[in-house]
Structures are given as structure tokens and as C-alpha cells.
Amino acid sequence: MSLKLSVVIPTFHEVRNLEAVARAVEMALRTQQIAYEVIFVDDDSRDGSEALAAQLADSLPVRMIVRHGEKGLSTAVLHGIAEARGEIVVVMDADLSHPAERIPDMVTRLESGKNDFVVGSRYVTGGSLDPSWNWFRRLNSKVATWLALPLARIRDPMSGFFAFRRADMPEAHRLSPIGYKIGLELLVKGEFKKPGEVPIHFADRVHGESKLSWKEQVRYLRHLRRLYQYRFPFLAEFLQFGIVGVSGFAVDVLLYLGLQSLTGMGHLMARALSFWGAASWNWVWNRVLTFSNRQKTRKLVQWPSFLLTSLIGFAINVGSYYVLTHYVPFFESHKITALAIGVLLGFGFNFITARLLVFIPYEAELLEEERRPRRR
Numbered sequence: 542m543s544l545k546l547s548v549v550i551p552t553f554h555e556v557r558n559l560e561a562v563a564r565a566v567e568m569a570l571r572t573q574q575i576a577y578e579v580i581f582v583d584d585d586s587r588d589g590s591e592a593l594a595a596q597l598a599d600s601l602p603v604r605m606i607v608r609h610g611e612k613g614l615s616t617a618v619l620h621g622i623a624e625a626r627g628e629i630v631v632v633m634d635a636d637l638s639h640p641a642e643r644i645p646d647m648v649t650r651l652e653s654g655k656n657d658f659v660v661g662s663r664y665v666t667g668g669s670l671d672p673s674w675n676w677f678r679r680l681n682s683k684v685a686t687w688l689a690l691p692l693a694r695i696r697d698p699m700s701g702f703f704a705f706r707r708a709d710m711p712e713a714h715r716l717s718p719i720g721y722k723i724g725l726e727l728l729v730k731g732e733f734k735k736p737g738e739v740p741i742h743f744a745d746r747v748h749g750e751s752k753l754s755w756k757e758q759v760r761y762l763r764h765l766r767r768l769y770q771y772r773f774p775f776l777a778e779f780l781q782f783g784i785v786g787v788s789g790f791a792v793d794v795l796l797y798l799g800l801q802s803l804t805g806m807g808h809l810m811a812r813a814l815s816f817w818g819a820a821s822w823n824w825v826w827n828r829v830l831t832f833s834n835r836q837k838t839r840k841l842v843q844w845p846s847f848l849l850t851s852l853i854g855f856a857i858n859v860g861s862y863y864v865l866t867h868y869v870p871f872f873e874s875h876k877i878t879a880l881a882i883g884v885l886l887g888f889g890f891n892f893i894t895a896r897l898l899v900f901i902p903y904e905a906e907l908l909e910e911e912r913r914p915r916r917r
């Protein structure tokens with residue numbers, strides 16, 4: 542009989558939950574007569590998990606892969622999926638937070654073609670959170686979820702409980718598994734067209750503790766930035782360039798005021814100098830943030846060329862203001878509008894030259910190379 546389902550369960554210090562989760566899966570699937578395997582992927586917990594898994598394997602279709610020297614939830618999940626033999630893959634936590642009895646529903650949705658990616662969701666009708674979650678944890682989870690909504694057309698894109706057909710698995714080299722949200726990563730990179738959700742009650746773990754740390758949350762923000770860059774490359778660049786530009790304006794004003802009060806220099810001199818400081822600030826942040834996936838052009842080449850294009854942009858900004866207010870009667874009485882138009886033209890010029898001339902894109906094959914997962 543061909544194997545219908547592989548249940549991938551990443552584990553780290555979960556010896557006290559292993560048996561319960563294996564039995565819960567068995568209960569849920571045996572009654573439905575779904576042929577399955579459980580693959581635990583353990584990162585060398587050394588808490589007796591390995592021995593226990595071997596013992597469970599006597600009576601249940603489970604096995605454990607132990608990784609040595611490599612750690613991390615996302616890579617553990619990918620490792621498990623690579624070993625899976627089932628037609629469908631389900632990923633779930635070991636700590637009994639995810640109700641195994643929802644798996645058959647997930648399978649049905651995939652088989653009927655209703656969905657091509659299914660998550661166990663806390664945030665659809667019928668879903669719920671453990672009542673012990675305090676307001677801070679709920680808010681934290683909500684905010685993290687909202688940030689991801691434009692990337693995925695589901696309500697709980699953060700869920701670690703999800704299922705899809707193994708044939709739909711995106712190629713490994715397209716994935717950058719940083720952090721915790723491997724489900725979101727797969728959903729976005731796999732270009733799934735019909736994602737869907739089954740409601741779950743998310744129970745708090747009884748044994749052991751969560752490994753989700755603050756560091757993990759910062760990593761999540763970096764992960765989100767990458768996914769936005771992948772999904773909406775132009776918009777992501779535009780927004781980041783804009784944010785950097787606004788911060789650069791603040792630097793400009795601070796330098797302008799600071800130079801005058803600290804050195805007593807005249808305002809025109811301060812204005813001329815602050816421009817270079819602000820433009821250099823913009824260059825640094827655009828290099829590390831906005832255009833982080835562009836060629837690493839030598840700094841001594843890129844910095845002056847960014848300054849030069851900024852200067853031209855500035856000239857366009859001020860020049861268009863001058864022309865509008867001097868030659869177009871309408872703007873004589875609408876000077877602020879002229880100023881805004883000047884700013885937009887200058888910004889547009891800077892943005893276009895930055896993305897085409899200063900921060901040069903990789904050739905296609907180099908880009909693929911860049912996206913290949915890197916070892917942490």
C-alpha cells in the first residue's frame with residue numbers, strides 16, 4: 542500500500558511529549574484508515590528521546606532522525622520533509638499544542654482539491670487560543686500575524702501546523718529558512734494558489750517550555766523583510782527607500798542645526814555640509830537595507846556615485862521648484878504644492894538611478910546563487 546501521509550514533528554527536549562503526540566496521531570489516523578508515518582527530527586536533545594522513539598517504533602509507525610551539530614526549527618522541518626515518503630506532508634509541534642484530530646480534515650481538503658495548502662488556524666471561526674495566554678502574548682501574536690497578512694491569504698500564517706502535497710514542495714534552493722516560520726516561508730515561496738484553514742484550539746504545552754525567544758522575534762522581522770522583498774520586490778524597495786529618505790531628512794536637519802550651534806558656522810555652509818552627511822547616511826542604509834540583495838559594489842565606487850546622483854536629484858528638486866514658482870502663475874500662490882512636486886521629482890530621480898545605476902542587480906543566475914540557503 543502506498544503511503545498517504547508523512548507527519549513531520551520537529552523536537553528539541555520533548556521526551557515527555559513524544560509518546561503522547563505519537564499516540565494522538567495514531568488515534569486520529571487509524572480510525573480514518575489513513576496510512577502514515579511519523580518522522581521526528583530531533584536536534585540531539587540527549588534527554589532519552591532517541592531511546593524512547595526506538596521503543597515506540599515497536600508498536601507505531603514512527604522513526605526519529607537525530608541531527609548532530611545542526612540546530613533550528615526550520616531546517617529541522619525541511620530535513621524531515623526531505624525524508625518523507627508520503628503523498629501528503631503534515632508538519633506539527635510535539636508539545637500537543639496542535640490537535641492531531643484535525644489532520645484528517647486537512648487531508649480531505651487537499652484531496653478534494655479545495656485547498657493546496659492547509660493550516661491549522663487559531664484565528665478563523667471555531668479556532669481558539671489557550672485561555673492562559675495573557676493580553677501581552679495575544680497582542681504580540683496578533684501583531685506578528687498582521688504583519689504577515691499581505692503575504693498570505695489566510696488568517697493564521699504563523700501557524701506551525703500545516704499540510705500540503707509533497708509534490709508541491711518548492712525546490713530547496715529557493716528557500717531561506719531563517720527563524721521559526723517555515724510554514725509561512727513555504728506558503729509564500731511555493732506560490733500556493735488555494736491556501737485554506739481548518740480551525741484549531743491551540744493548547745498550551747504541559748511539559749517543558751517554549752523555545753521562542755526575543756531573538757527569534759527579531760529574526761522573524763528579518764524573515765518578513767525578505768519575504769516582502771520576494772513577493773513585492775518593487776514595492777518593498779520603494780517603501781524602504783522612502784523610509785531611509787525620511788530618516789535622511791531628519792539627519793539633514795540635525796546636522797544643519799548641530800553644525801551651527803557647535804562650531805558657530807554660517808547657515809549656508811552648514812546647509813551645504815549637512816547635505817553630504819545626510820546623503821551618506823542614505824547611502825549606508827540603502828546599501829544594507831533597501832538594496833541588500835544587489836551586487837556588493839566597491840564602497841569607494843558606490844558611495845561617490847550615490848552622492849553624485851543625490852546631488853542631481855537635489856538639483857532637480859530645487860530647480861523644479863524654481864521653475865514652477867517663477868514661470869507658472871498657478872504656483873506663485875501655491876508654493877507648497879511646488880515644493881512637494883520638487884521633492885517628488887527629486888525622490889523619483891534618486892530612486893530610479895539608485896536601483897538602476899548605483900545598486901546594480903545580479904544577473905539571473907547569480908541571484909539564484911544568492912538565494913541558495915546559507916548555513917548559519
Ligand code: GDD
Pocket residue numbers: 550551552553554555582583584612613614617633634635636638682699700701702721722746750751752753
Ligand atoms: N528539531 C528542532 N530543533 N525542533 C525544535 C527546535 C529546534 O531548534 N526548536 C523548537 N523545536 C520544536 C519543539 O520541540 C516543538 O515541537 C516545536 O518545534 C515548536 O516549538 P515551541 O518551542 O513549542 O514553539 P512555540 O509553541 O513557542 O511556537 C509554536 O507556535 C507558534 C504560534 O504561536 C510553533 O508552532 C510556531 O511555529 C508557531 O508559529
Ligand code: MN
Pocket residue numbers: 634636638746751
Ligand atoms: Mn509550543
